[in-house]
Amino acid sequence: MLRCLLIAALTALVAAVNAPANAADVPATVAPISGAPGAPSRADLAFEKQFGDEFLDAYWAMNPTDAIAAGYYKYADKLIVPDEKSRNEQLAFIERWRTRLLSIDPRSLSDANRADWAILDNQLAASRWDIVDLRTWQWDPSVYNVAEPFARLLSTEFAPLDERLRIFTRRLQHVPAYFDAARLYIDDPTIEHTQLAIEQNQGALQVFGEELQTKIDESTLSAGERRTLTQRADAARAAISGYVAWLQSTAAGLSSDKATSFRLGRARYEKKFFYEVQSGESAQALYARAVQEKTALHERMSMLADQLWPKYFPNVAPPAERLDKIGRLIAKLSEQHVSEQAFFGEIESLIAQLAKYVTERQLLTLDQDKPLKVRKLPPHQRGVALAGIDAPGPYDASAATWFNVMPLDEMPAERAASLLQEYNRWMLPILVIHEAIPGHYAQLVYANKSPSRIKALFGNSAMIEGWAVYGERMMLESGYGDDTAEMWLIYSKWLLRSVCNAILDYSVHVAGMNEQAANQLLVREAFQSAEEARAKWRRVQLTSVQLTSYFAGYAAIYDLREQLKREQPDRFELRRFNEQFLSYGNAPVRIIRELMLR
Numbered sequence: 171m172l173r174c175l176l177i178a179a180l181t182a183l184v185a186a187v188n189a190p191a192n193a194a195d196v197p198a199t200v201a202p203i204s205g206a207p208g209a210p211s212r213a214d215l216a217f218e219k220q221f222g223d224e225f226l227d228a229y230w231a232m233n234p235t236d237a238i239a240a241g242y243y244k245y246a247d248k249l250i251v252p253d254e255k256s257r258n259e260q261l262a263f264i265e266r267w268r269t270r271l272l273s274i275d276p277r278s279l280s281d282a283n284r285a286d287w288a289i290l291d292n293q294l295a296a297s298r299w300d301i302v303d304l305r306t307w308q309w310d311p312s313v314y315n316v317a318e319p320f321a322r323l324l325s326t327e328f329a330p331l332d333e334r335l336r337i338f339t340r341r342l343q344h345v346p347a348y349f350d351a352a353r354l355y356i357d358d359p360t361i362e363h364t365q366l367a368i369e370q371n372q373g374a375l376q377v378f379g380e381e382l383q384t385k386i387d388e389s390t391l392s393a394g395e396r397r398t399l400t401q402r403a404d405a406a407r408a409a410i411s412g413y414v415a416w417l418q419s420t421a422a423g424l425s426s427d428k429a430t431s432f433r434l435g436r437a438r439y440e441k442k443f444f445y446e447v448q449s450g451e452s453a454q455a456l457y458a459r460a461v462q463e464k465t466a467l468h469e470r471m472s473m474l475a476d477q478l479w480p481k482y483f484p485n486v487a488p489p490a491e492r493l494d495k496i497g498r499l500i501a502k503l504s505e506q507h508v509s510e511q512a513f514f515g516e517i518e519s520l521i522a523q524l525a526k527y528v529t530e531r532q533l534l535t536l537d538q539d540k541p542l543k544v545r546k547l548p549p550h551q552r553g554v555a556l557a558g559i560d561a562p563g564p565y566d567a568s569a570a571t572w573f574n575v576m577p578l579d580e581m582p583a584e585r586a587a588s589l590l591q592e593y594n595r596w597m598l599p600i601l602v603i604h605e606a607i608p609g610h611y612a613q614l615v616y617a618n619k620s621p622s623r624i625k626a627l628f629g630n631s632a633m634i635e636g637w638a639v640y641g642e643r644m645m646l647e648s649g650y651g652d653d654t655a656e657m658w659l660i661y662s663k664w665l666l667r668s669v670c671n672a673i674l675d676y677s678v679h680v681a682g683m684n685e686q687a688a689n690q691l692l693v694r695e696a697f698q699s700a701e702e703a704r705a706k707w708r709r710v711q712l713t714s715v716q717l718t719s720y721f722a723g724y725a726a727i728y729d730l731r732e733q734l735k736r737e738q739p740d741r742f743e744l745r746r747f748n749e750q751f752l753s754y755g756n757a758p759v760r761i762i763r764e765l766m767l768r
């Protein structure tokens with residue numbers, strides 16, 4: 171089952187931000203002359219032998235759905251029925267590999283392998299915890315959905331169409347058994363995840379309809395093969411529809427006061443935070459810090475607003491309430507933005523400008539050979555996000571890295587206008603800093619220089635998001651945006667979003683915050699639109715911990731930097747810090763910290 175072994179959101183994110191590491195990129199583990207300095211230790215060789223391709227192939231065999239997402243198609247025709255038997259097999263797999271992992275002493279490994287060791291140790295423990303303790307397979311009906319891998323088999327040209335349709339046919343065989351198991355094991359689901367499962371599985375039907383028929387028509391499959399495929403696709407549609415109907419009747423019987431809560435509660439939240447964030451801090455400590463940061467940001471924003479008020483509202487008295495005053499200034503500044511037509515070109519020129527800036531200011535060395543290409547967001551990926559990096563998965567070496575931008579001229583005018591205000595003259599550069607330079611794009615170019623499939627596949631999302639958020643602050647501190655009060659005010663609003671995401675997530679899952687209070691936090695205290703707040707409320711009900719990763723990673727990276735500055739006042743150099751930090755790939759900040767402080 172997808173989420174049993176991999177934390178799905180994490181993997182999707184990591185897969186999305188990681189560039190290729192094909193076989194040719196991975197250094198051969200050829201032992202240098204014995205005794206030469208830098209020769210890999212015996213432990214290194216043992217680790218690389220077992221936890222290179224051997225582990226991953228075994229892992230993909232256990233998790234063929236995740237393998238398809240990673241671009242590994244060897245087991246693509248296997249659909250695992252999520253029953254007791256397969257969960258026991260997963261647990262046995264975890265035990266087997268953990269035993270092998272623990273037989274290697276991490277202290278005898280090179281830095282790169284030691285980080286991989288720690289990532290695997292955490293990954294295996296987290297997977298076990300998910301199956302045995304968190305038990306999403308029991309209360310979250312949305313984990314049961316077969317559509318995405320089938321859609322990928324149709325749309326990704328990893329093999330000729332006929333061959334892909336044959337894989338598709340074999341994979342279809344167990345879809346009815348898959349949903350039988352889902353119905354058997356779901357027990358006391360949450361109302362929210364049941365609703366989500368109904369919506370998503372209704373959408374899933376599409377994959378087995380017209381799109382499939384078009385592909386069958388294009389193929390040269392025999393009449394017999396077509397018949398089998400069509401029959402199995404019909405059976406799959408019936409199984410999905412049956413599941414949806416069953417969920418609908420289940421949902422009708424759920425009452426909001428008796429159903430399982432979507433809230434994780436303190437103990438499970440702390441544990442999940444421990445496995446996913448790995449910042450070396452507890453969730454509770456991070457929450458306390460976020461609350462403090464919010465207060466500090468409000469104070470700073472109020473001072474900036476006082477400075478700016480006479481310039482933008484001459485001869486008008488500011489509102490008595492601090493938050494009103496800040497909100498009005500942000501709204502005023504948001505009127506300054508590029509036109510709809512200029513938006514795309516502005517992002518292209520910002521990328522070039524930021525590359526030049528970080529180079530001239532010696533903040534980070536950029537790889538000139540890996541240019542980032544800007545394009546319109548492909549239609550099937552359009553949804554909420556305005557812009558983002560789209561990098562190929564670890565098994566897809568040759569593909570380009572794209573900066574996807576939502577074409578504003580193809581959106582409803584009202585929505586486009588509100589996005590232009592949000593990504594105004596000061597906010598748009600921060601967005602590009604976060605997504606591209608020195609944020610996600612620059613980070614993944616560095617990550618690829620320490621080629622490790624383990625880090626690419628199981629990398630830490632708090633490190634990845636934290637780096638992008640840290641990068642914003644580092645740029646402003648270096649004088650980017652000319653140190654103006656406008657730039658700092660809009661930046662503060664952006665940072666407030668990460669801070670309030672962390673506050674919201676903890677408050678909702680641990681302290682029982684309701685929608686009204688959440689709305690107060692997001693709209694009133696973080697200056698977000700009603701629409702953004704609504705979407706966030708939905709997200710916090712359906713996910714947990716993920717929303718804290720931005721602030722958690724940022725705080726941990728910032729602390730590490732400040733500590734090194736204090737400890738090495740004469741030797742500290744920002745560029746060296748940045749480059750060394752990035753050189754460990756997507757490892758958790760806790761591990762990078764250990765390696766850098768050693």
Ligand code: ZN
Nearest residue numbers: 604610635638
């Ligand atoms: Zn990000």
